[in-house]
Amino acid sequence: MSKKKKQKKKLRVDFRKNRTTRARRRERFRDLDPQQFDEADDLPGQERLSGRGEVARRRTVVGEELDDEHAALPVQLEVDESRCLRGRVLRVGGLVSEVQAEDGTVYHCAVRRLLKTLSTHERHVLAAGDRVLFQPVPTSGDEPEGVILRVEPRRGVLSRATRGREHVIVANVDQLLIVSSAAEPPLKPNLIDRLLVAAEKAGIEPIILINKIDLADPVRLQPLVGLYAQLGYKVLLVSATGGFGLSRLRRLMQGKQTALAGQSGVGKSSLLNALDPRLNIRVQPVSRETHKGRHTTTAAQLYRLAFGGWVVDTPGVRQFELWDVVPEEVAGYFRDIRPFVNLCRYPDCTHMNEDHCAVKDAVADYLIDTRRYESYCHLFLGNPVD
16 A cells, blocks of 8 residues: 655745835935925835735745754755755855765755745854755856755754844754864863853763973863863863874764864864874964964855764854843753752842852752853843953
8 A cells, every 4th residue: 555645834934035125215305395304204204115004924835844953944845856956065165065966975955945034033044064955056166066955953052143143054964063272272161161152052072182282281271271171171281282182082082973162273173183094184374463263264164074973173263142031941951050050049030149049059069060150141131352
């Protein structure tokens, strides 16, 4: 008995409005006498290009509705899969993105207009690591080209807030390497805490990696390393130039989908070159004037590793604003603060100003590290990284 073909579903979805209201014409006062200024108040204050207004933002599409919060789009569009290839997004560009097909061929793909115009809270419909369906198109050049028709549902999404919208840095990863440096630039523990919260929220395993230990005394790092190790986080001390710790790092990344994140200049690209020299990623030294890293990596790039697995090299960040995390949720993402939350006298305790707060008592009794508590307060109040 043959199976019934799945019925296509028609959905009404929101689209981005591609036409904005025209500014009020300044010359509307030019031909008026001063005595007629009162009549000018009755003139329309703005002009529309279409009489349909907001109604024009909705359309009917064929597909399946998605409820996943990490989905790139609210719907999964129906496409003819027999004419498509499956691939992974290596790099997202302005108009053209690099997609690697299952046979290893890299295609330069544009995004279907229907995907780009669907209303979404994300800055871009694509992210490095996305799995997509694309259709190859004939080209007169040497580089294969195609059109991305559908973005598959995601998992393991690392994102941050940028100007009120979600900036998806990477998708479909198993673990996040939070890279810092022992010196040049100096280590930022509060940035590590923010990336830990982002990883906890996304369900990605975080690994803390401190690079350039050849530039500092490892003994000085032990209090910080011990603190995170007691919380159950994996902490690695490595040197990309000296080779220390690279064999253990290689074992942790083998066969996994890994993303690297951290501030500029900590040596993310240098680490990848040391792990897999054939990648030959461009690097630059830290600025001697500012002692800060230069933005050498400008966009997230997905690489296949020679020893097995995939890795995403991401641009350096100096500030990291969490996306879709309300202040009341922050304490739940801190492993050392979470056990004391339910012991507070008030169920809506912010753990900052209230009396009979179990979290503040734990800080006073040295059960919670003072710096970690201050990092929590910065996140709760929405303050930038120090």
